[in-house]
Amino acid sequence: MNDERIIELFFERSEDAIKALDDKYGKVFFSLSFRILNDRFEAEECVADSYLGTWNAIPPARPDPLVAFVCKIVRNISLKRYERKVTAKRDSRYDVAMEELEDCLSSSMTVEEEIEERELTGLIEAFLDSLSRENRVIFLRRYWFSDSYADIAKQVGLTEKNVSVRLARLRKQLRNYLSEREALI
Amino acid sequence: MTAKNFSNALGNIGEGYVDEAVRYTPKRKRSPWVKWGSIAACMLLILTGVILGDLLHSADAPNDGVASYFVITAHAANGESTELSFASSSCFNSGTAQGNIFGVDMPTFNFSVKPSDLKNNEVLYERFDILISYNGIQVGATDKNEHIMVFYLVHREPSDEPWAWSVSGWFTEPTDLVVRIVDKESRETVETITVNVKYLADKQEYELKITELNTKFAQQKRAVDANNFLMSILLARNGADYPAWFGGCYIEDDKLYVKLVSPTEEEFKSISDALAYFDDVVVFESAERSMAELQAYADQTAAELMQFGYDVTSWYVDSITGNIVISVLEKDLEVATAWVTYSKESGKDPQVVVEIGEYTVPDSQAIEFCADPFLQNNSLSWMYSINVKIDNEKIYLNEILYDQVSYIDNLELDFSQLAPGPYVNEKITEVLDRISSQKGCYLLKTQSESSCGKELAMYVIDDTYYFVRFFDNGSIMRIHSGSVK
Numbered sequence: 115m116n117d118e119r120i121i122e123l124f125f126e127r128s129e130d131a132i133k134a135l136d137d138k139y140g141k142v143f144f145s146l147s148f149r150i151l152n153d154r155f156e157a158e159e160c161v162a163d164s165y166l167g168t169w170n171a172i173p174p175a176r177p178d179p180l181v182a183f184v185c186k187i188v189r190n191i192s193l194k195r196y197e198r199k200v201t202a203k204r205d206s207r208y209d210v211a212m213e214e215l216e217d218c219l220s221s222s223m224t225v226e227e228e229i230e231e232r233e234l235t236g237l238i239e240a241f242l243d244s245l246s247r248e249n250r251v252i253f254l255r256r257y258w259f260s261d262s263y264a265d266i267a268k269q270v271g272l273t274e275k276n277v278s279v280r281l282a283r284l285r286k287q288l289r290n291y292l293s294e295r296e297a298l299i
Numbered sequence: 300m301t302a303k304n305f306s307n308a309l310g311n312i313g314e315g316y317v318d319e320a321v322r323y324t325p326k327r328k329r330s331p332w333v334k335w336g337s338i339a340a341c342m343l344l345i346l347t348g349v350i351l352g353d354l355l356h357s358a359d360a361p362n363d364g365v366a367s368y369f370v371i372t373a374h375a376a377n378g379e380s381t382e383l384s385f386a387s388s389s390c391f392n393s394g395t396a397q398g399n400i401f402g403v404d405m406p407t408f409n410f411s412v413k414p415s416d417l418k419n420n421e422v423l424y425e426r427f428d429i430l431i432s433y434n435g436i437q438v439g440a441t442d443k444n445e446h447i448m449v450f451y452l453v454h455r456e457p458s459d460e461p462w463a464w465s466v467s468g469w470f471t472e473p474t475d476l477v478v479r480i481v482d483k484e485s486r487e488t489v490e491t492i493t494v495n496v497k498y499l500a501d502k503q504e505y506e507l508k509i510t511e512l513n514t515k516f517a518q519q520k521r522a523v524d525a526n527n528f529l530m531s532i533l534l535a536r537n538g539a540d541y542p543a544w545f546g547g548c549y550i551e552d553d554k555l556y557v558k559l560v561s562p563t564e565e566e567f568k569s570i571s572d573a574l575a576y577f578d579d580v581v582v583f584e585s586a587e588r589s590m591a592e593l594q595a596y597a598d599q600t601a602a603e604l605m606q607f608g609y610d611v612t613s614w615y616v617d618s619i620t621g622n623i624v625i626s627v628l629e630k631d632l633e634v635a636t637a638w639v640t641y642s643k644e645s646g647k648d649p650q651v652v653v654e655i656g657e658y659t660v661p662d663s664q665a666i667e668f669c670a671d672p673f674l675q676n677n678s679l680s681w682m683y684s685i686n687v688k689i690d691n692e693k694i695y696l697n698e699i700l701y702d703q704v705s706y707i708d709n710l711e712l713d714f715s716q717l718a719p720g721p722y723v724n725e726k727i728t729e730v731l732d733r734i735s736s737q738k739g740c741y742l743l744k745t746q747s748e749s750s751c752g753k754e755l756a757m758y759v760i761d762d763t764y765y766f767v768r769f770f771d772n773g774s775i776m777r778i779h780s781g782s783v784k
Contacts, residue, residue: 182314
């Protein structure tokens with residue numbers, strides 16, 4: 115079933131919409147949530163919550179692309195749940211991915227004023243635009259979806275080692291990019 | 300800033316980025332097979348000579364009276380195709396597309412494809428003598444009716460973004476292409492079709508007509524797939540260099556023949572295991588020399604011939620025979636052949652065949668060309684020709700009118716970004732010195748969109764013309780040269 119038809123089902127308030135959405139993209143949403151939470155049960159709950167969120171959002175929203183719209187909901191809900199359950203044990207892939215970014219972003223100096231999140235989003239988008247399509251996908255698969263190197267390698271058709279090297283370069287590129295724009299001190 | 304701040308901001312990026320990451324499928328790697336095919340195609344393109352006398356008289360030139368044939372060459376070696384963007388979202392019908400080839404923007408193309416009831420399917424290529432790129436486009440300049448470019452646009456699903464499939468080739472006549480329709484789910488071949496393509500010069504449009512349904516190319520396709528797979532393996536394992544055990548490969552009688560040069564047991568097992576899926580179409584055979592060795596020898600021999608002043612037009616390794624084939628202008632055939640024959644120290648050297656590399660275009664004023672010197676920016680990887688025509692004292696480059704011709708005294712050029720390489724020799728260095736020492740040059744300009752750029756510098760030095768092409772930022776892209784006869 116195509117996305118437009120699924121959205122129509124949401125507009126018709128048909129519960130088949132959830133089933134169709136789950137059939138088509140359920141695995142994407144689950145793996146996204148699982149990589150953040152590292153807990154199968156909680157990931158399933160988050161996906162279910164996300165479907166409810168989607169149900170409430172459509173209508174009036176008519177998202178295009180649908181999958182990205184729901185992915186964002188899944189990610190937000192999963193991250194909120196993650197915040198709540200954070201313990202001393204840091205073991206999810208999200209943690210590992212974020213640790214990589216900490217090394218890239220933080221410095222010994224303190225930032226006087228944090229850059230506005232919205233501005234930062236704009237900077238990130240501009241940074242993403244400056245990348246090749248393949249690098250952009252690699253970056254997002256790692257830091258938006260928290261994919262493992264192996265998963266990314268499989269998706270983009272590179273070796274794991276290659277993905278690792280690319281990501282290291284991209285982090286360096288990101289750091290330079292943000293530094294040049296004074297988003298980092 | 301913490302990673303969490305960053306993550307939060309990252310979470311708010313546009314949905315288009317997320318969608319792209321979800322749906323992304325890797326591009327098929329461009330294999331050296333295709334690369335060399337591309338080079339061969341480009342070689343066919345390298346051409347063109349015209350009479351410049353009228354221009355020179357009209358352009359207030361100090362070299363008054365120099366008027367004769369001259370030759371344009373263009374260069375490249377390899378490269379990646381890039382994304383195709385669309386001015387039209389229509390699927391598999393007709394519209395306009397803007398292509399970008401190997402980083403070089405191409406003119407807008409009109410296209411028409413009939414019938415239109417093939418949407419919702421993928422279209423795959425079949426013929427291995429056609430250059431093709433996946434989800435992108437790979438084309439070159441066209442010259443009258445000699446070269447034809449075609450491409451297809453399809454939707455995989457109505458909700459998906461348009462997918463572009465391109466097929467490009469260089470043909471002297473309207474040509475049949477074969478494409479394959481694949482079921483989205485099962486990946487099984489539903490049907491193959493033959494499409495006749497031709498370039499409609501008056502409309503500047505490529506016409507595609509489906510002429511025949513058939514299924515006879517499946518085996519060929521499998522051999523091509525095996526070839527592409529092999530090349531992707533070599534690329535992944537060895538990068539741009541061929542491994543020592545690889546002696547080349549070629550397709551004949553719907554089989555892929557892979558030449559092996561004394562591979563170790565481990566190497567043979569590795570490659571035969573990797574190609575096991577294609578074992579019905581792959582044939583291994585032994586070879587004496589590796590492809591890496593042959594290519595290096597070919598480069599060196601061509602460079603030496605150039606240094607001796609022979610006009611070399613192209614060179615390549617013939618994968619089937621293992622011979623090195625060097626093309627020269629007809630005037631140099633005899634002496635170049637003699638030089639190649641006598642310069643061989645022993646029978647241990649690869650066989651070098653010298654051919655005539657003169658290409659002429661019917662009804663054009665082109666007579667011959669040479670590929671020396673090779674000079675272009677490091678970032679470029681593909682040959683590009685200029686088709687020059689003078690008509691009624693007006694100059695056209697690739698069919699675009701350059702209507703502003705002026706002579707300027709002081710144009711500063713920075714050659715530092717031009718690529719060094721096996722072809723850079725004393726002669727090329729001398730060329731750069733000669734251009735640098737010139738007091739002035741012609742500046743050709745156009746307001747139209749041109750693949751040659753809107754501005755070129757043209758130098759007339761003794762018996763040679765040099766066209767200097769620029770990137771938008773003013774740095775030099777490449778230099779074309781042609782000898783005045």
